[in-house]
Amino acid sequence: MVSLRVYIVRRVLLAIPTILILLTIVFLVMRVAGDPVAAILGAHAPQEEIERIREELGLNKPLYVQYFDYIWQLFHLNLGRSLIWGQRPVLVEILEHFPATLELSIFAFIVSIIIGIFTGAYSAQKYNKPVDHMFRIYGIITYSLFIPWFGLILQLIFGVYLGWLPTGGRIDPLMEPKHITGLYVLDSILTFNIPSLISSIKHLILPSITLGIYLSGIFTRLTRSNMLEVLRKDFITAARARGLPEGTVIYKHALKNAFIPILTMMGLQFALLLAGAVLTETTFSWPGMGTFLTERIFYRDYTTVQGTIVFFAILVVSVSLIVDLLYAYIDPRIRY
Amino acid sequence: MKALKFSKRAQTKLIAVLVVIIVVGVIAALAYWYMAPKPAPPKALIIGTTDKITVLDPAKAYDFYTWEVFNNIGEGLLKYKPGTTELEPGIAESYSISSDGLEYTFKLREGLKFTDGTPLNATAVKWSIDRVMRLKLDPSWLVTAFVDRVEVVDTYTVKFVLKRPISYFPSLVATVPYFPVSPNSYPADKTGEPTVGHYGPYKIKSWTRDVELVLEANPDYYGSKPKTDTVVIKFFKDAASMRLALETGEIDVAWRTLRPIDVIDLKEIGKWNVTEVPGPYIRYLVLRCNQPPFNDVRLRRAIAAAINRTRICEEVYKGTVEPLYSMIPKGMWSHIDAFKDEYGERNLTLAKQLLTEAGYSEENPFEFELWYTPTHYGDLEADLAAILKEELEETGMMKVTLKSAEWATYAAEYIIEGVMPIFLLGWYPDYIDPDDYTTVFLHSEYSPEMGVFYNNSEMDELLEAAQVETNITKRTELYIEVQRLMAEEAPVIPLFQGKLSIATSMDVKGVVLDPVMILRYYLIYKE
Numbered sequence: 001m002v003s004l005r006v007y008i009v010r011r012v013l014l015a016i017p018t019i020l021i022l023l024t025i026v027f028l029v030m031r032v033a034g035d036p037v038a039a040i041l042g043a044h045a046p047q048e049e050i051e052r053i054r055e056e057l058g059l060n061k062p063l064y065v066q067y068f069d070y071i072w073q074l075f076h077l078n079l080g081r082s083l084i085w086g087q088r089p090v091l092v093e094i095l096e097h098f099p100a101t102l103e104l105s106i107f108a109f110i111v112s113i114i115i116g117i118f119t120g121a122y123s124a125q126k127y128n129k130p131v132d133h134m135f136r137i138y139g140i141i142t143y144s145l146f147i148p149w150f151g152l153i154l155q156l157i158f159g160v161y162l163g164w165l166p167t168g169g170r171i172d173p174l175m176e177p178k179h180i181t182g183l184y185v186l187d188s189i190l191t192f193n194i195p196s197l198i199s200s201i202k203h204l205i206l207p208s209i210t211l212g213i214y215l216s217g218i219f220t221r222l223t224r225s226n227m228l229e230v231l232r233k234d235f236i237t238a239a240r241a242r243g244l245p246e247g248t249v250i251y252k253h254a255l256k257n258a259f260i261p262i263l264t265m266m267g268l269q270f271a272l273l274l275a276g277a278v279l280t281e282t283t284f285s286w287p288g289m290g291t292f293l294t295e296r297i298f299y300r301d302y303t304t305v306q307g308t309i310v311f312f313a314i315l316v317v318s319v320s321l322i323v324d325l326l327y328a329y330i331d332p333r334i335r336y
Numbered sequence: 337m338k339a340l341k342f343s344k345r346a347q348t349k350l351i352a353v354l355v356v357i358i359v360v361g362v363i364a365a366l367a368y369w370y371m372a373p374k375p376a377p378p379k380a381l382i383i384g385t386t387d388k389i390t391v392l393d394p395a396k397a398y399d400f401y402t403w404e405v406f407n408n409i410g411e412g413l414l415k416y417k418p419g420t421t422e423l424e425p426g427i428a429e430s431y432s433i434s435s436d437g438l439e440y441t442f443k444l445r446e447g448l449k450f451t452d453g454t455p456l457n458a459t460a461v462k463w464s465i466d467r468v469m470r471l472k473l474d475p476s477w478l479v480t481a482f483v484d485r486v487e488v489v490d491t492y493t494v495k496f497v498l499k500r501p502i503s504y505f506p507s508l509v510a511t512v513p514y515f516p517v518s519p520n521s522y523p524a525d526k527t528g529e530p531t532v533g534h535y536g537p538y539k540i541k542s543w544t545r546d547v548e549l550v551l552e553a554n555p556d557y558y559g560s561k562p563k564t565d566t567v568v569i570k571f572f573k574d575a576a577s578m579r580l581a582l583e584t585g586e587i588d589v590a591w592r593t594l595r596p597i598d599v600i601d602l603k604e605i606g607k608w609n610v611t612e613v614p615g616p617y618i619r620y621l622v623l624r625c626n627q628p629p630f631n632d633v634r635l636r637r638a639i640a641a642a643i644n645r646t647r648i649c650e651e652v653y654k655g656t657v658e659p660l661y662s663m664i665p666k667g668m669w670s671h672i673d674a675f676k677d678e679y680g681e682r683n684l685t686l687a688k689q690l691l692t693e694a695g696y697s698e699e700n701p702f703e704f705e706l707w708y709t710p711t712h713y714g715d716l717e718a719d720l721a722a723i724l725k726e727e728l729e730e731t732g733m734m735k736v737t738l739k740s741a742e743w744a745t746y747a748a749e750y751i752i753e754g755v756m757p758i759f760l761l762g763w764y765p766d767y768i769d770p771d772d773y774t775t776v777f778l779h780s781e782y783s784p785e786m787g788v789f790y791n792n793s794e795m796d797e798l799l800e801a802a803q804v805e806t807n808i809t810k811r812t813e814l815y816i817e818v819q820r821l822m823a824e825e826a827p828v829i830p831l832f833q834g835k836l837s838i839a840t841s842m843d844v845k846g847v848v849l850d851p852v853m854i855l856r857y858y859l860i861y862k863e
Binding site for chain 1: 380382388390391472473529544545546547548550566568570571572573576577580581583584585586711743744
């Protein structure tokens with residue numbers, strides 16, 4: 001058994017090679033995908049212009065020099081400059097698009113947790129009854145949902161037939177709140193801009209529900225199985241024997257104890273959340289990292305694509321690191 | 337003093353009550369704000385499109401949609417009169433041509449300034465044209481192929497000295513590479529994308545790439561004020577999302593490009609104005625003529641004879657496009673149905689005969705790869721390729737393998753490198769003249785750039801003669817000869833001509849669609 005401090009140091013040190021391996025993979029994949037310069041410059045580009053850009057990007061250097069340059073620049077938080085859009089720094093562009101993805105992810109996560117935990121807990125409470133079977137099937141179906149299809153169905157029902165909600169975008173035209181955090185809901189609240197707040201919430205509902213339901217299945221199943229395990233424990237029998245109402249037993253005592261593995265799963269779901277956000281964003285024309293990345297692949301904006309993947313990779317590794325550390329803090333058993 | 341103490345149960349109840357009060361309070365506040373009368377939002381016109389602004393630089397942009405944006409935020413020395421293919425004065429109020437046809441002198445309007453405040457004068461025009469020539473990017477050839485140099489005569493007079501007389505030079509001047517931009521906003525030696533430094537009916541208020549472009553009327557524009565002060569362009573990932581947005585009222589106009597099925601549906605539902613006009617957009621097959629197998633003219637002719645254009649138009653595009661039998665589209669002067677005259681609507685017997693002559697049979701079929709790109713011409717491209725394969729294989733003597741590549745690789749690498757023996761391509765005009773539909777594909781100097789690699793001195797002579805001829809009757813005769821020779825040799829095979837379709841909500845007026853294909857936002861308004 002080691003102390004928490006040693007565990008943290010060890011875990012952080014372990015994250016470094018993980019990130020380095022990821023960065024190396026990204027570097028190699030981007031290099032084997034072909035020479036991007038001719039494609040960027042178009043069919044009529046003169047050779048000297050191609051050579052100039054190659055030199056600017058360092059693509060004329062030997063591979064190992066390029067690799068060390070790349071790692072060195074990353075250490076300085078330099079992801080390079082975009083090849084389009086006025087050659088703006090990639091990091092600046094990422095930070096402009098990331099709040100949209102973060103906002104969608106937060107809301108979708110809330111939806112998935114609420115739906116997942118309550119359906120799971122209820123399912124466990126009604127073990128082996130029709131409702132239980134229904135939620136088990138729900139868990140499987142949602143996990144295998146095809147987001148663009150599901151999103152389109154919601155768009156048709158709530159956007160076209162009922163006319164309640166917008167089908168795409170982040171906010172109505174000309175209603176953008178003043179930028180503070182880049183999270184429109186928060187910015188609208190901070191600037192007391194109620195029309196923007198309403199507009200941004202309306203735009204968030206369908207994509208959050210789509211992504212939230214997609215992610216909720218795994219929480220339903222996880223909560224259910226953990227709850228069933230906890231419900232068999234002695235303290236639950238004791239609580240029931242003391243005559244506590246069933247609702248209190250399930251939602252206060254059992255759920256609280258079943259929660260730790262769910263918390264870990266929340267962290268692990270982060271990568272899935274980002275992957276889901278990419279698909280949800282394209283379905284709902286949501287201007288976040290997903291649409292940004294797919295568009296830049298389309299433009300062959302090589303440095304931006306590389307920078308964005310690196311950003312995603314570091315983000316996922318950092319979040320799992322944080323989750324691991326939190327988990328170790330909450331549950332001392334895992335510091336082995 | 338004794339501290340106030342609550343039991344655990346009482347604490348829980350207190351928290352619950354507080355939470356309920358906060359939630360109810362927030363909902364009530366939101367409901368109040370939602371229901372309360374609000375100031376009317378600015379009356380903006382919202383236009384949806386699935387196109388993209390590729391690069392906001394006249395020296396680099398070479399796609400239809402970016403050119404459309406430039407035609408609303410910028411202006412050429414001359415411009416097309418809406419609804420026609422006639423040119424009228426733009427930034428230049430008049431021009432004169434030297435007797436030898438080599439010098440075009442433009443007199444600019446006085447007192448104009450770019451949106452960054454820089455004066456728009458002869459120096460700025462020369463700087464902009466020199467920049468396009470110097471950067472040598474995709475659209476630069478529209479200048480460099482014709483213009484030798486630009487001279488400043490005085491503050492408001494600029495002279496273009498041409499390499500050779502070009503009868504359609506005024507049409508070229510109306511294209512985007514000739515649009516002046518501000519030397520204080522655009523970099524001199526590389527591409528740039530400033531949102532200021534243009535001069536046109538609108539100026540850019542804000543631009544989020546691939547998300548939204550907000551335009552507002554330019555108060556310094558010399559011409560009539562735009563009918564709508566604020567125009568918002570919303571960029572959609574696909575036609576389905578754009579259609580949804582039109583149906584839910586999120587956009588007022590669904591512009592390029594609705595799918596054929598959407599056009600039919602929206603017409604049937606009847607809640608929107610759906611307008612269709614023949615467009616100068618054409619689709620065709622390119623055959624690489626300098627290498628086997630398609631250096632054999634018999635094989636090119638066999639392909640041309642085996643294609644059933646009517647079936648393509650009906651089955652794939654549900655009648656939203658028209659069969660095309662020449663590279664010069666219908667509606668443009670000099671057009672003839674050259675391929676129909678040469679092969680009929682379809683002639684399988686001739687195709688088989690040509691294949692037999694070339695040494696193929698049902699037992700030994702002519703095998704080749706037909707290429708298409710699924711990422712540039714819309715959702716139906718794979719269907720188009722599949723139906724072409726089916727039609728060609730109906731001869732019983734051809735075996736076609738379909739291959740695809742994403743657009744960037746297809747356009748920038750495979751076409752130039754001559755990787756694809758036969759492939760699908762589309763063409764939007766750069767300038768409204770038959771020359772733009774023929775020279776670039778058929779002249780030996782330019783055809784390699786289009787992947788055709790066609791070299792025929794007779795064709796070169798015809799095209800060169802048509803470029804300098806100023807008599808329209810003689811030019812028409814020359815282009816008819818060009819079309820006949822093209823049908824005989826089939827280095828490119830026209831398939832169909834697009835229609836322009838636009839769907840608008842019922843209160844939208846002022847939409848003008850014409851062969852120039854540029855939607856003028858400044859003419860559109862909501863009632």
